[in-house]
Amino acid sequence: PxxxxxxxxxxxxxxxxxxxxxxxxxxxxxxxxxxxxxxxxxxxxxxxxxxxxxxxxxxxxxxxxxxxxxxxxxxxxxxxxxxxxxxxxxxxxxxxxxxxxxxxxxxxxxxxxxxxxxxxxxxxxxxxxxxxxxxxxxxxxxxxxxxxxxxxxxxxIDKHIRILHPLSFIEDPTRLFRAVRFGLRLNFSLSSETIHQATKTGAALHHISAKRLRQELDLLANEGVLFEGFRQLADLHVWTTLFGSRFSERAWRHMANLQQHGLNDGMFFLLAGAVDCTRLDVASRYALTKQEKRLVEETSLPVWQQLAPTASLGEAHRDLARISSEIVRFYSEAELPLSPLLRRYAEKRTQFKPLLTGADLLKAGYQPGPVFTQWLLEIECLQLDGHIATKDQALAWIAEKT
Ligand code: CTP
Missing domain, CATH: 3.30.460.10 (Beta Polymerase, domain 2)
Known part of the structure; x- marks a missing residue:
């Protein structure tokens, strides 16, 4: 020794x-x-x-x-x-x-x-x-x-990340993520043999549990290097192995935008990749919570194809009201024709104060039922488009309907 x-x-x-x-x-x-x-x-x-x-x-x-x-x-x-x-x-x-x-x-x-x-x-x-x-x-x-x-x-001294034996990554494929993380943290590079072995990890990557993969991504995110980490992991063939194809330049821009706008989260990055190469099944596999699984499902709703980029905020709201604000923000960073509308909508939605609530309708003497939801949504849409601006106008609109 x-x-x-x-x-x-x-x-x-x-x-x-x-x-x-x-x-x-x-x-x-x-x-x-x-x-x-x-x-x-x-x-x-x-x-x-x-x-x-x-x-x-x-x-x-x-x-x-x-x-x-x-x-x-x-x-x-x-x-x-x-x-x-x-x-x-x-x-x-x-x-x-x-x-x-x-x-x-x-x-x-x-x-x-x-x-x-x-x-x-x-x-x-x-x-x-x-x-x-x-x-x-x-x-x-x-x-x-x-x-x-x-x-x-x-x-x-050499500033090298070097594995100890050729099967290191096969034994524990989370080490690819660790190698990238230490490299970025310390400004070290992977030695050439280490790169060679890392790129040969192949199917062993599928054995990383969802929880461990997400932990590794969280660690990259916590160090502020999620985007750079994803890039380097791509160079080591991690994403082609997990997703079955390369991410397009558009997917990479999406991830860069996500990081820049505070959606600095492994799940959103995985989702950006999954949407890009239509492998939502992969994103679902790594979604840990019910809420995350819902986010994945929301990306396959028809609204993303159907909503016109020229729609008004009210029209957008009619289609998007039930969609989680994270997914709206996710797509607003996707550089789609729809993205500028989504960005304006997302911003409005965070400050939005509805003119009416169900309690107001009860107070006004209406019988509660599913129609309440419809009316309230309609009022919100009209409000967003500036057609009504006060509670009285909202109640008047409903009175006219009934
Ligand atoms: N280790 C390993 N293989 C892994 C995880 C850990 O060989 N997949 C070993 C390494 O020797 C590492 C030690 O266990 O140094 C402790 O692991 P961890 O706490 O994750 O790493 P640290 O090097 O302490 O990392 P950090 O500075 O991020 O805390």
């Missing part, structure tokens, strides 16, 4: 003195139990890059949950554990995630792993990219020793 050491002072200046001496205390305690313990993964990457880190992740050779419980007994605090993953969170001075070294084993491609005890080397070898596959030991005698078997530090 390629061992270098990091000086305790370097760890102290990154983590702060207090956290660093806390880590030293944990390391000394682990020595007594003869448990090898390491800082690991993204945390080590961020330490070398001097980028802020979120959590403290420790990995132990041995039983991570038992170790977390022993720490809590010795130093106080509480432990939440996930037995099936061999992971625990120890809440003390700060939350520390403690994981059992494992040699990941996939029951089903893209699904969650089951745990087998393993050495630190096996644990590092199962990881996604060399920059995420380094560890720093914190046991007293080895405090600061770096384990970097896969030349992760060199990859940080």
């Amino acid at each position: 390629n061992k270098h050491a990091v000086a305790p002072s370097e760890l102290a200046s990154y983590f702060g003195k207090q956290t660093c001496s806390f880590l030293q205390k944990i390391g000394a305690f682990a020595d007594e139990l003869q448990v090898p313990v390491y800082l690991v993964g993204g945390l080590v990457r961020d330490f070398f890059l001097k980028r802020p880190h979120k959590d403290i992740d420790l990995v132990v050779e041995g039983d991570g949950i038992a170790f977390a419980k022993q720490l809590a007994t010795a130093f106080g605090g509480s432990v939440r554990s996930h037995e099936s993953f061999g992971t625990a969170t120890w809440a003390n001075e700060q939350d520390i995630d403690i994981v059992t070294c494992r040699k990941e084993f996939y029951l089903q491609k893209g699904a969650l792993p089951t745990v087998r005890p393993a050495s630190i080397y096996e644990d590092l070898a199962r990881r996604d990219f060399s920059i995420n596959a380094m560890a720093i030991q914190i046991n007293r005698s080895s405090f600061g020793n770096v384990l970097d078997v896969f030349q992760g530090k060199q990859a940080l």
Whole structure:
């Protein structure tokens, strides 16, 4: 193994003195139990890059949950554990995630792993990219020793995202999304072998569950790089695999507009792709909620073909009143002949205050029934077109009808 050491002072200046001496205390305690313990993964990457880190992740050779419980007994605090993953969170001075070294084993491609005890080397070898596959030991005698078997530090210098073995993406196709995300975040590029393997992932991509794919898209969106991420994923053949065809330039402009106008959401991007290559079934597969499934269904309503781009706002409202405002906004960014009308309509709809409600009709003595809905819609349309402007005019219009 390629061992270098990091000086305790370097760890102290990154983590702060207090956290660093806390880590030293944990390391000394682990020595007594003869448990090898390491800082690991993204945390080590961020330490070398001097980028802020979120959590403290420790990995132990041995039983991570038992170790977390022993720490809590010795130093106080509480432990939440996930037995099936061999992971625990120890809440003390700060939350520390403690994981059992494992040699990941996939029951089903893209699904969650089951745990087998393993050495630190096996644990590092199962990881996604060399920059995420380094560890720093914190046991007293080895405090600061770096384990970097896969030349992760060199990859940080080269600004490369590099997989550890050729089947990495087949084993876990969500890594394509991770590769793109880390690349965009750190301004790194995928190494040529990594690109080569990524583009060969093929059908394994279909094994990513809807939930995990959407999580990955949310992570890209949260980092503000959803559009760029979608583009790079296209270069890696992700969308041609999932949708069966390329997205047109118009679909890409649609996505760019969506991002620019705040519909910066994986579901809308998927929908833009699906509408473009008429694969609503793919969008449905990745729609997680009932509301999202409804959005997908709304895109196949005839109104998008039938509504004239020259229609008035009132005429548009007659057709669109029951359609969710998200889908109206979605199409208003689609560069369709209809889009300018939809944009004006969407804007009006957000500020719209109806002149009449059902309660007004009851008060005026009308018998409630389905006709109420019709009247109220009609009043809204007339109001939008400026034909009536007051409650009295609205009531007069209804009186004339009856
Ligand atoms: N990991 C992996 N394969 C995955 C997911 C995670 O090998 N599909 C490993 C990587 O070593 C990663 C670590 O698990 O560093 C932790 O995963 P995660 O918290 O998702 O990644 P971080 O690198 O910590 O990312 P972030 O900076 O976004 O928190």
